[in-house]
Amino acid sequence: MSILITPTTKILIQGITGEFGARHTRLSLDYGTQVVAGVTPGKGGQVFEHAGHKVPIFNSVADAAKATGASVSAIFVPPPFAADAILECADAGLDLAVAITEGIPIKDMVRVKRAMQGKKTRLVGPNCPGMVCPGPGKDSHGGCRIGIAPGYINKQGHVGVVSRSGTLTYEAVFQLTSLGIGQSTTVGIGGDPVNGTSHLDVIKLFNADPDTHGIIMIGEIGGNAEVEAARWIKANCKKPVAGFIAGATAPAGRRMGHAGAIVGGAEDTAAAKIAVFKECGIEVAVTPSDMADALLRAAKAKGVKLS
Amino acid sequence: MNIHEYQAKALFEKYGVPVPKGAAATTPEDFVTALAQLPEGPTMVKSQIHAGGRGKGTFTDGFKGGVKFCKTKQEAKDLAGKMLGNTLVTLQTGPAGRKVQTVYFTVASSIKKEYYLAILLDRATSMPVIVASTEGGVEIEKVAHETPEKITKVLVDPAYGLADYQVRELIFKLGFTGAEAKNAGKLIRNLYNCFWDTDAAMVEVNPLITTPEGEVLALDAKVSFDDNALYRHPDIVALRDLNEEDPKEIEASKHALNYIALDGNIACLVNGAGLAMSTMDIIKHFGGTPANFLDVGGGASKEQVVAAFKIILGDKNVKGILVNIFGGIMDCNVIAQGIVEAVKEVGLKLPLVVRLEGNNVTAGKATLAASGLTLTSGDTMADAAQKIVKLVA
Numbered sequence: 001m002s003i004l005i006t007p008t009t010k011i012l013i014q015g016i017t018g019e020f021g022a023r024h025t026r027l028s029l030d031y032g033t034q035v036v037a038g039v040t041p042g043k044g045g046q047v048f049e050h051a052g053h054k055v056p057i058f059n060s061v062a063d064a065a066k067a068t069g070a071s072v073s074a075i076f077v078p079p080p081f082a083a084d085a086i087l088e089c090a091d092a093g094l095d096l097a098v099a100i101t102e103g104i105p106i107k108d109m110v111r112v113k114r115a116m117q118g119k120k121t122r123l124v125g126p127n128c129p130g131m132v133c134p135g136p137g138k139d140s141h142g143g144c145r146i147g148i149a150p151g152y153i154n155k156q157g158h159v160g161v162v163s164r165s166g167t168l169t170y171e172a173v174f175q176l177t178s179l180g181i182g183q184s185t186t187v188g189i190g191g192d193p194v195n196g197t198s199h200l201d202v203i204k205l206f207n208a209d210p211d212t213h214g215i216i217m218i219g220e221i222g223g224n225a226e227v228e229a230a231r232w233i234k235a236n237c238k239k240p241v242a243g244f245i246a247g248a249t250a251p252a253g254r255r256m257g258h259a260g261a262i263v264g265g266a267e268d269t270a271a272a273k274i275a276v277f278k279e280c281g282i283e284v285a286v287t288p289s290d291m292a293d294a295l296l297r298a299a300k301a302k303g304v305k306l307s
Numbered sequence: 308m309n310i311h312e313y314q315a316k317a318l319f320e321k322y323g324v325p326v327p328k329g330a331a332a333t334t335p336e337d338f339v340t341a342l343a344q345l346p347e348g349p350t351m352v353k354s355q356i357h358a359g360g361r362g363k364g365t366f367t368d369g370f371k372g373g374v375k376f377c378k379t380k381q382e383a384k385d386l387a388g389k390m391l392g393n394t395l396v397t398l399q400t401g402p403a404g405r406k407v408q409t410v411y412f413t414v415a416s417s418i419k420k421e422y423y424l425a426i427l428l429d430r431a432t433s434m435p436v437i438v439a440s441t442e443g444g445v446e447i448e449k450v451a452h453e454t455p456e457k458i459t460k461v462l463v464d465p466a467y468g469l470a471d472y473q474v475r476e477l478i479f480k481l482g483f484t485g486a487e488a489k490n491a492g493k494l495i496r497n498l499y500n501c502f503w504d505t506d507a508a509m510v511e512v513n514p515l516i517t518t519p520e521g522e523v524l525a526l527d528a529k530v531s532f533d534d535n536a537l538y539r540h541p542d543i544v545a546l547r548d549l550n551e552e553d554p555k556e557i558e559a560s561k562h563a564l565n566y567i568a569l570d571g572n573i574a575c576l577v578n579g580a581g582l583a584m585s586t587m588d589i590i591k592h593f594g595g596t597p598a599n600f601l602d603v604g605g606g607a608s609k610e611q612v613v614a615a616f617k618i619i620l621g622d623k624n625v626k627g628i629l630v631n632i633f634g635g636i637m638d639c640n641v642i643a644q645g646i647v648e649a650v651k652e653v654g655l656k657l658p659l660v661v662r663l664e665g666n667n668v669t670a671g672k673a674t675l676a677a678s679g680l681t682l683t684s685g686d687t688m689a690d691a692a693q694k695i696v697k698l699v700a
Contacts, residue, residue: 024636027636079535079538080538080539103535104535105506105533105535105536105539106428106506106508106533106535106536107503107506107533107536108536109433110428110433110434110435110465111465111466113433114433114434114464114465114466115466129635148605148635148636149635150635150636150665150666152666153635153665163581164581165579165580165581165582166579166581166605166635167577167578167579167581167582167633167635168579168581168582168585170633170635170665171582171633171688174633174664174665191580191581193428193430194428194430194433218581220581220584221584222430223430223431224430224431225430228431244585246581246582246584246585246588247584247585247588248588248591248592249569249584249587249588249590249591249597250584250587250600251567251569253399254567255534256567256580256583256584256600257565257579257580257581257583257584257600257602258580258581259533259534259535260430261580261581261584265448266448270588286592287585287588287589287592287688287689287692288582288585288586288588288589288688289589289687289688289689289690290689
């Protein structure tokens with residue numbers, strides 16, 4: 001019915017008492033997400049209250065997981081402390097750590113990624129909007145919303161969306177929902193050059209999920225993650241896939257907002273990635289307004305029903 | 308963040324990476340004191356700008372070459388006078404070029420052979436990678452394309468650091484022996500320490516040279532840093548040269564806006580980096596040219612929108628504006644109020660197309676409609692882009 005999370009997944013929030021974390025904890029609770037714990041070192045024993053919800057706060061991830069059964073963390077702690085927060089999730093043996101924090105030094109992520117090798121915990125992000133598994137209610141209420149994405153634009157259904165960019169994910173989801181096509185899970189993997197879960201990792205999960213019937217993959221200039229995923233799709237994925245790459249007009253050598261969105265050579269331009277998408281049978285969205293329509297074209301060509 | 312060659316070389320010296328002796332000067336009066344620190348004899352004069360291709364560049368007054376070999380210090384002083392304050396155009400500066408505000412004098416080393424050495428992040432493995440080649444002093448992209456076998460790459464495990472056998476591998480592949488091998492080994496290790504300790508995004512030495520005396524020297528130095536890590540390096544932040552940055556980009560960073568100036572005439576104001584990039588793309592797709600990249604971020608305030616309008620209108624090439632906001636959590640009405648306030652404050656005369664979607668969009672559209680402002684609204688990104696392209700045509 002989804003990948004990595006379900007509407008009943010229990011989540012904890014690292015940085016729940018910060019302004020950013022608190023705001024999005026409230027929105028997740030309003031969406032019907034099972035936020036069962038918060039972690040702020042030194043504030044263990046306090047309670048985060050919102051609209052009748054009482055979320056206990058713990059000093060450590062391990063304490064929170066043990067007491068509440070939370071298996072997933074949403075990380076909202078400031079950049080200097082974010083790498084440590086991720087490692088704490090790995091040490092506590094969580095299934096999933098979703099790092100929302102923007103601006104973590106690359107060196108910290110290089111070290112974190114190395115330290116997480118062989119560990120059970122999967123990292124999504126950092127610098128990402130998080131994940132949404134839409135619920136069955138009105139405006140997809142009752143779903144699992146981890147991070148900062150707008151939950152209400154989703155609709156429960158069968159399309160998987162994976163993207164480096166937050167607002168482009170919302171754009172794609174909004175287009176799908178407007179056409180009456182729901183989503184199984186949307187995953188924002190983040191705009192940093194060193195991140196946990198890659199496009200390919202998510203594509204593999206969507207491919208293996210019987211409830212995901214079609215996939216939208218949104219990428220950017222920089223790196224070769226989209227190309228790696230596209231080649232795997234060509235060899236292994238039978239589901240319809242639509243793709244979009246942002247940054248066709250970006251000048252070389254300039255970092256376009258995301259630390260990872262920078263053209264370094266001939267291989268990581270938008271044109272090069274789009275060419276590989278086409279070669280791999282991915283239906284390319286000509287403009288960002290065309291993402292849902294591109295998936296409809298791909299689904300039609302394969303005789304797949306999306307809704 | 309980028310720094311100048313002379314700053315990078317000072318950093319190298321601090322880490323024990325040998326460089327030719329040099330001194331920088333920012334005024335003609337400084338030339339004498341700077342040159343006094345160097346021995347008599349062949350001297351290089353190097354324009355200090357944050358762009359490559361300096362040697363092959365041309366100044367706007369016709370003077371050729373931003374890097375010059377001089378037989379004497381007197382000649383170096385004369386040529387420095389032609390560079391300082393002059394504007395240098397290279398393949399990387401764009402047609403406007405960059406004004407040279409610092410010149411750097413160095414001893415002209417005698418070169419036995421040139422090599423290439425760089426350290427950066429390998430995104431595929433999330434590890435630092437050392438890239439080395441026996442083909443130095445030329446464009447490394449060209450070497451990689453034409454003779455990839457001449458490039459050696461060594462991935463460094465961040466848990467262990469650079470291992471001795473890896474340094475030896477590089478030395479053997481580059482063909483160093485005897486005193487050169489010993490010196491090169493020390494240089495590679497020290498350069499790696501410099502890269503790692505300073506949170507550099509890249510250190511590049513092109514060329515790395517050997518001299519007839521067996522020395523191994525970094526003849527050029529290009530260093531850039533990870534902006535996310537600058538908070539823990541105040542000494543590096545102090546090296547920032549605002550003269551090298553677009554004043555509009557500096558102003559934008561004060562308001563936590565992410566702005567990059569481009570050559571086109573349609574300004575864009577967007578929330579989110581991915582959406583901002585694809586807004587530029589869609590303008591181009593429909594036949595227009597974007598004037599900038601501008602990401603107001605996920606939680607833009609009214610003040611930020613006002614500041615953003617002022618910045619994009621500071622670009623004299625701008626003939627029209629496209630606002631594209633997908634308010635997920637952000638309230639579209641807050642953005643709409645910001646637009647109205649900004650337009651009134653700056654007295655906008657140019658065509659403005661606004662595409663709002665998402666949270667509280669009905670109220671946002673009502674605010675725009677009630678404002679009495681002459682603006683065009685777009686329903687989708689495609690619709691909005693087509694409209695603004697038509698309006699500025």
